[in-house]
Amino acid sequence: MSLLLLLLFSAQAMAQDLVSKNEIEELQLQAINDTAFTLRTVTEAGNLIKYSGTMPLRINGELQDASFTEGETVFSLAERAELVQVSANLGTHTLARLYQLNPEEQRGVEEFPMWLSILPPLIAIVLALIFREVLLALFAGIWVGGFVIYGLSAKSLFTGLLAVGDTFLMEALTDSDHVSVIIFSMLIGGMVAIISKNGGMAGVVNLLSRYAKSAKSSQLVTWVLGVAIFFDDYANTLIVGNTMRPVTDGHRVSREKLAYLVDSTAAPVAAIAFVTTWIGAELGYIKDAAVKLGIQEGAYSLFFHSLEYAYYPVLTLIFMLMLILMNRDYAAMHHAEVRARETGAVTAASLDRAGQQKQEQEMAEFEPIDATRTRAVNALLPVLTVIGGTLVGLLYTGYSPDVWADASIGFLRKLSITIGDSNSYTALIWASLGGVIVAIALTISQGIMRLSETMESLVVGFKTMLPAILILVLAWSLAAVTQELYTAEYLTSLLSGNVSPYFLPEITFFLAAAIAFSTGSSWGTMAILYPLMMPAAWYVCQQQGFSVEETMPIMYNVISVVLAGAVFGDHCSPISDTTILSSLASGCNHIDHVKTQLPYALTVALVCNLVCTNLSALGVHWALVYGIGAAILWGVIRVLGKKNEEAPVPATASVLD
Template sequence: MISTLFQRALPALALLLVPGLGFAQAEETATAYGVISVLPPLLAVALALWWRQIIPALFLGIWLGAWALNGFTLTGLGVGLLESFQRYIVAALADSDHAAVILFSAMIGGMVGLITRNGGLAGVVTVIVSFASSVRRASMATVALGMAIFFDDYANSLVVGNTMRPITDRHRISREKLAYLVDSTAAPIACIALVTTWIGYQVGLIRSALEDMPGVELNAYFVFLNAIPYSFYPLFALVLIVTVVWSGRDFGPMLAAERRARHEGEVAPPARTRALIEEDNQHMAPDEDKPQRAINALLPIATLVITVVVGIYMSGEGETLQEIVGSADPYKSLLWGSLLGVLSAAAMTLGQRILDLGEVTSAWFAGVRSMLLAIVILILAWGLSAITTELGTAQYLADLVGEHLHPGLLPALVFVLAAFTAFATGSSWGTMAILVPLMLPLTWTLMQGAGMSDPSDLAIIYAVVAGILGGAVWGDHCSPISDTTILSSMASQCDHVEHVRTQLPYALFAGFVALLIGALPAGFGAPFWLLLPLGALVLVIGMRLIGKTVE
């Protein structure tokens, strides 16, 4: 999620990965390509779910998009195949921010390899196991750690998944469940927390939109704060995950995965994934005669987290903490943190003579190798995202919302539109960048036409902002081409398609409740203080009715 890591931290003009393209061009192509613009991401998603192989699905999606851009001719088919590599995949690799993300992910993997091989992670497991003495406690500890690392969803996914995986494995919690716990606490908490790496981007988009709304004298940060109570999907996703953990109930494919893990001891589903994990673990497993000191893992992890926090503060500008964090470069900070985390892990391992230099290098490389599959998926996802931007997919979806609607319907409609756009493009931040500047002025125009310009009517504005942000997070959760979904799978060492397949029913459940009990009535004046507890109650009762115990 300058061009940013995972296409996230850009203004709308910098969303494209292919040099020379701009938002204006995307707007023109939206009309030119129309419904064709949604075919490449839909093909990729459909094939990924059908074949359960994400890499060929993503590549075929890129190829279809390149074919469309070159005309649906036999010649265009061949040119599209060549450009799939030359123009889109190579461009994704050549982007400096993407290179930074690849390096950051590899370094995190290397650090995990080191703290696993030096026995530090085993020591952490021993400490946490004293509290996480049951499936419920281990799951709740995962959720709590996810909420504690609220400042950035990328760091959240990688740190929580890698730290808690040995503990959840010990309690026979499936990798699919771990990936769900990681994924469903990362973006939702980062989206609504007051001091995160998301704030500057979100507030900047809102500020830009407010400038195109004559007669509106509102502070962008004030609008963001007032939108938080209307952020029904992020809030309900957090409520649902706590309900699932506390009740011990699951449903759908997740129930089958949990029963497989609990009864058969198979925490990782497909044989291909298990083989990959077992091969990497052979190189990262600690020797039995080596000390298992928790400090050898906790200090590198703390170094990573503290460096990221300090780096965010140092790279930001502004008078208030919110302004500083919002304007910071979190990805530079993540690179600093991952580098110092690896160095501290290596120094502690060598200093205590737990491993020699050759063994340290081998453990680091085994950790890096465990990330390679996910890195390939990320590169292809970036290429597909460039295709969707050039085809004008998001602009086409935004144009589906007409200008002859009742303003009260807009919170629900933009939630659905943002959800589908993020699902199709795999970019929650790209979705925000397209829809916030478009939908806020449209909302204000419709409100003025309906005579709804009193301060009491501004709740619709807040609900529309929240609908875009929440819908983007929902689509991000459900899309197999989403960066954060890929990271959650990677950190949890869960087969990516299985993660998407098992998480989807939960996201749909929370999403429908957010739509029907949150966004829709909020648009017609229902107060958030009534809708939030009502939605939470529906989630709890729903889990009681449709969920089944694993045991």
Template structure:
């Protein structure tokens, strides 16, 4: 590999710059890959295009060239298959009314604004496996319930948004985890380590301060009815005047083009419960079998099983089981015809196309960065100016900035993960807390910036399906996102100061979040003339 020096920074910088300028992450990632090909081809544009297409094709096919031979590993292929299958399964459950059935079953006794607010948070947590599905289902299902309880549309959109990406990025089984594992696998391989991507994913979990705190804050706000910032005025207006939208608001319309509206009249909670159980149980069974089962467990416990497991096969088995169980139920219960099932499965797979395209280009820009030595150059320069403990904090800040300006957490993951792992590994000297905290900071920073961004897809979808004015949603959510983000950043500074235990830091973070929420609600409540920033609880009148 030639030493391109500072030019090796061009592929990720071009991707970041174009993403900021155009707001189109696919084009940005493609041209980032092309610039890498341009460098490798010695400035030949035709050669650059050839290299770019080769990297893309090889990443789709899970292949690479080594010593003139084409080598294969079906990891990437299985991840793409998993994404397609889980998209199909989620669409089938949604279309058959399984989500609506769950909603109706658990919301019949919602009698107060507090109960409705908490129910929105709970629903957002239950639908853990996909952020898009979360925004669609929680918004559409909870809107009539929260309207009846005089909960503002702004709060519903906030609860919807803050339990979408944050929950998906934390969930053991989700449409996100295949993408995360793909990035992690390549990043780990780039430093020559053999630990499994799943093992590293689990080890990074307690350091993901922002998404964890964002979810906790939703419950805290819902339970206490203490607010601050524009949300306080919105909630007070809804309780006192019954106006769930401000005068002059322009709520976004709620339409589902790809899958269509759920089928009514035959909803069953089992159409939701059994396929999701099949997904979770078969995934864990797959991890157990491919990880060595009881023999590996006897040697080193569940962590040893995960370290040896082939997570992609487990995810494929789980998602395929989800589809089969859902199909069997909707056909046996005569909710849908075989033709309807086929159309819904295809429509569900179509919903995953954008994510899959980002994933392929993410793998490809990783190939481009490897070819020009981007990570090696950054590690070489940063090792002279950055202390190891500060790496996670810096990564969090940079990832948040990229995600905010581009409106995409996934694109941010693609750009940052190939840099974060080699950098933290080289500076720390081993796979330990610094590397795990750096991995977590890529995910946490990406979600944080995405949450604050008005051009984020999930932010827009939360406004849409909650029937909220989009600017109102952004303005009311940002103070809460900043609260969780600042607390997370403080924890990373404590990490830099020497406190490396993730669970201890997380406990401190939760305590600080509770205190800060109370202080801010008291302070803003005094400014707004609403004691303690606490809005009254509305009791729904019986019709």
């Protein structure tokens, strides 16, 4: 009887000691030494909660199952770190805490508010909104990050500033992949300048311009050219707009419509094509985030799969094509087209002289040195060299004899594995270098330019890429700061339990659109959001218990909508560089361009997010989603659009002629 009472008493005592993870209110860290720590589960008042059992912890980014006994567990770091970040999965929610080593504190560590980890990117976004300067905003974000990392003291304010140069920027510039992106971007910029100056690009444009015999066909040729000149949005905008302007003027197509066609083919095509000045940066952001998350799939493969969800760029191109073929427009664009068709006034008012001078200055570097020698082959061969060289380089660097010898794997799967395992940076450098060499050889061998002039054009091309490269370097530095502050873990702790993973693509799209609209920079938007939203999506899916197979479609979607939202915001923004260049190259009043393009961009964006993204979340196949989205856009044009009558005679004069 005594033994039974003793057992009952012991069982009651054990039951009292059993604590659910949901009862844990706080985590308390104590330093044993620089690399060993004790973690305790406590109440908000600091009283020990005697939890015993395993608990998933993410310690400085590393996921592990920690075994707690009486509310305590011990863990060690591989090396000393200034900051220790701990995230605990408590089932219904996540606790995320940030600590800094401080021997003067009683426990050897000092707890920082975890919201400080979001401060650097938040500062970057806010300053970009206020000053509309992405470079300044990114620099300030890095500085604030250094201030937090080094202790939030007066000294760390100065130390953080120095760390911008000697730590974060140096790390960004010494990363081999980052250097590869810089080299590739500069080489592509140089090639574009050479093939523009030697008349090759003008030759391609002239070749297609022969088919422009009416208002509809001239718009169609403009669309085809915009898609064909896919490798650089700046080159696309400046070359297509300036070259097609006389053609569309002759058929009474408004400058507003021309600017829309130029602007809305430039970034979408450059963003989703495989060989562009964008691809290096996109792959860089994707690869950096994927490596940190432990995703085995290669950056090129991730990008390729994300195209299944690239609704905005793809449907924008389809929407433009339907507008042209149906010969319909609506809202402000229809009024502009009616004005041009009926009166021959292709623009509402004369472009101011300052705008004309700026346009001429922009175009001077891209105009052929000899207008009588515009051979399309001088552009086609270098471009084909880049395309073919990239494909060969991807296959060569990713080739595995074991994969191709495996009879159980289909050809397309083998190709996907090969490209996924390839070194895309090496392939892009090989290809772009080959393109530059071919462009130089063609130019000099035909006597179009002397060697010195060709080299000058090459350097001009390098210079055109410098603003983008500066954004890249600062963006990589900010990404390193957010990694060291574990910003993604903090976002996860906010989102977990509150946001379904299926809503993350829509949230990401509108966030990207807001940033791009306010800053006018697609590249700056990608720089800020890729390092944040990819880890956030991954961790939120983990918290919801998703398998890797369930997580990856959401990850592909998030990768895609960062880009899509950036392009959409860029289209709507009056301060976007491509929007401004489109207005200038097309000879259109800038505000008129923004006002006429905005309804079209909003139409496509709403269909993509209210329909396409939700259908994807329901598991509808991507091909069917594209079809449904295109059908809805066709219906919108049919209902809202009004017919544009063909001009009975060509315009005899242009406002700018």
